[in-house]
Amino acid sequence: MIPSPDPSGPIGVFDSGVGGLSVLRHVRALLPREDLLFVADSGHAPYGDRSPDWIRARSIQLSEWLVSQGAKAIVVACNTATAAATSALRAHLALPVIAMEPAVKPATAATRSGVVGVLATTGTLESARFAALLDRFAAGIEVVAQPCPGLVEVIERGELDAPATRALVAGFVNPLLARRVDTIVLGCTHYPFVRDVIAAVAGPGVTIVETGAAVARQVERRLIEASLLTPSVAPGRDRLFTTGGETAAATARLLWREAARVELLDL
Secondary structure: OOOOOOOOOOOOEOOHHHHHHHHHHHHHOOOOOOOEEEEOHHHHOOOOOOHHHHHHHHHHHHHHHHOOOOOOEEOOOOOHHHHHHHHHHHHHHOOOEEEEOOOOHHHHOOOOEEEEEEOOOHHHHHHHHHHHHHHHHOOOEEEEEEEEEOOOHHHOOOOOHHHHHHHHHHHHHHHHHHHOOOOOEOOOOOOHHHHHHHHHOOOOOOEEEEHHHHHHHHHHHHHHHHHOOOOOOOOEEEEEEOOOHHHHHHHHHHHHHOOOOOOEEEO
């Protein structure tokens, strides 16, 4: 018999790398008493070039490890893993699974020109889930999809404002501006960490939309529905892990907070 999740357990969160910390910070802000358990699978980043079968198997492996550590819910803080693995995770796990999706719906509400750009990995943009998202919410809107090869890798290295990073971002954003987009969706959890660089290229007339805050609200809703909010009144604890070695751990500390302890995980 599978035991029921414990309300005192942590919220388990994983991503292909450090990008999921952009979601984790919203969960921490909204749910300050919850314990958080995060895995950055930086040793296998990026997921965007992996096969759906590989991503599905890896997502199940990471989720099972989080559950073994007492996780009461799983947050898939990765758009590529969401597209490939969400259905399998929900069938496999007897606890809430909260997933991502690019913020196409709010972007279509925000646009004035009717042209929306989406920055994302190739895996996300080519997924059936993304196509379904466009069918549901983008009727009458022109959506310009822009894959961003290499951007996850520079963020994983902590090169957030290096000249090469700015040049890479410009190469992805300028084609969107040429198509007259006035709203840009950050369709990968890594990209909020270079939001200022994207905004500098896009200019003040372009609205930038991300999904971290919406995901945090969904986490809260699902915990309430399942009666899994923590009974603790103490501030929640953070435990951060990476499969990527010391370099990935240093980037995670940079993005979360310098004093954070990031443990190495061999999985």
